[in-house]
Ligand SMILES: Nc1nc2c(ncn2[C@@H]2O[C@H](COP(=O)(O)OP(=O)(O)OP(=O)(O)O)[C@@H](O)[C@H]2O)c(=O)[nH]1
């Protein structure tokens with residue numbers, strides 16, 4: 001038959017070419033939005049995307065972030081000292097009291113000195129200060145604060161004038177997002193345009209500007225926030241807020257055809273809180289239907305069902321993944337799987353797949 005194609009072969013080639021074309025078109029259009037309430041871990045996922053699939057963090061950018069990381073440490077120490085008063089836990093030791101006054105009185109929160117580092121490390125060794133920190137679910141404190149303070153033991157290698165923050169330091173940092181951050185990544189040949197928004201209430205009115213043409217949403221919620229209240233409203237439980245927000249998103253007209261992916265994030269902190277420390281899921285009294293036994297899988301099942309239960313369409317596919325946004329390897333794996341979901345939905349939307 002030489003080089004001549006049968007009509008079946010040429011039909012199949014045409015089909016495959018048109019499939020590739022549609023695939024390419026669908027790929028071009030993938031717009032992925034990271035949504036969720038404040039501090040759920042959206043920007044940490046975004047940073048991982050930059051590290052794994054993007055330009056990463058060149059040295060000069062890491063250096064620029066140094067004052068913010070130092071600010072995280074100093075402000076966190078101040079938050080703990082201030083929370084002591086509200087909780088009625090006094091720091092009684094004279095040296096620790098002096099250290100607390102020094103930290104509270106600091107004008108410059110963007111640079112360390114030997115004195116400041118010594119004061120923070122002394123406080124961290126103080127049992128009353130530690131006791132306040134143990135009550136951290138009752139006040140606002142950055143989740144990764146204690147990890148930074150452990151690093152501070154290596155000052156000035158860590159935190160000093162010649163220190164270049166590492167990839168891990170950057171992933172642990174906390175800078176509230178304002179506005180929208182937008183970048184393109186390629187995951188397993190799939191081009192993604194990812195948008196990261198601020199999750200606190202006053203940021204959410206800006207979200208609508210990004211809703212046009214969204215092919216997929218990754219809704220990020222923190223598993224470890226079930227006993228915590230919002231930064232912006234101390235009368236509102238964080239998990240309750242996250243469920244209500246998910247309800248608005250999943251049932252929104254904007255996202256009827258979008259792939260919906262749910263990241264149940266901060267699995268490491270959840271394990272520590274729920275399994276190790278044994279803080280019940282119904283600590284707030286708002287979730288009497290939660291399982292009482294300390295069983296990780298049963299708890300995850302409950303979270304997943306609670307979120308999926310917010311969707312009014314029982315046929316809707318929601319892909320839930322347990323994540324730890326600070327763990328690069330795990331984020332890489334979950335993003336590869338998620339991008340396949342996104343591509344499938346996108347191909348379905350463009351009629352290529354049924
Ligand atoms: N231990 C741990 N910390 C995490 C995880 N995900 C995020 N964090 C930390 O939680 C804090 C908040 O994370 P962000 O990514 O800034 O949260 P966000 O959702 O972008 O917050 P907004 O910008 O206010 O909406 C940071 O200090 C992160 O390092 C996780 O899975 N485990």
Ligand SMILES: [Mg+2]
Pocket residue numbers: 042043044175176177196197198199
């Ligand atoms: Mg953010």
